[in-house]
Amino acid sequence: MTASKTLRQRFADKEFITAPGVFDGISARVADRMGFPALYMTGYGTVASHLGLPDAGLASYTEMVSRVQTLASVTTTPLIADGDTGYGGLLNVQRTVRGYEQAGAAAIQLEDQEFPKKCGHTPGRRVIPMEDMVAKIRVAVESRDSADFLIIARTDARTTLGLDEALRRGEAYARAGADILFIESPxxxxxMAKICASFDTPCLANIVEGGRTPVVSRDRLVELGYAMAIFPATGFLAMGAALASVYGTLKNEGASVGVTVPLDDFMDFSKMMGFQQVWDFDKRHAS
Incomplete structure (x- = not known):
């Protein structure tokens, strides 16, 4: 992963960061060409794409760090990666932070849910004691090699314990060294405005279409005080709808004639996926 400007520099320069959710090699390559300041490896989308399972603590550290490495290797845009709960205790958090950084991520998101965790906009989430998460954040900060590898601290306390408890936790996580605060599901x-007004640390908005948090414009997010917004579900929700439409046409018509969803040009898509390098290689080494 290379970039002309680090995420830390962008936050220092007060740039608003929009990060689309990516979840596999295709979505990562498509988003990487668009000029975003960051990409977000969504846990929900990655687990669904890789395993066909819900984001409910079923994917292991080994599976997820492999996904980080894959996505970082095919992109040049800074990659923010979902690290769930750190996959265990404090030693696990240390291993996770070091592994994600070595795999090429520019930032890791860690959350204070009990294991097994659940998607942030679904019911049934429970959080660990605040002091336990503070310890995780401290370990995460001391485990990174570079200060440019950012630690995002997420709390899921709002839904079950209320906003005041979520704000109390956010303050504690900031004191523990978190670079970005992620108060989930206002x-x-x-x-949303109260969250941003409560902290000097940059705040992240998680915008999930159909989720618990209002979906608002970029200008409104800036007005509310956010420094960054992630859109983890937008890509895979669009993909799901597009595939359902295309496969429906194939099922009903027995052919792709009549497909209404826009299709990429096959050769352009192949070049995006790296086939031009394959063709060039073959030419150089043709017998």
């Missing part, structure tokens, strides 16, 4: 714009 339910009104007023709550």
């Amino acid at each position: 339910e009104t714009e007023e709550e």
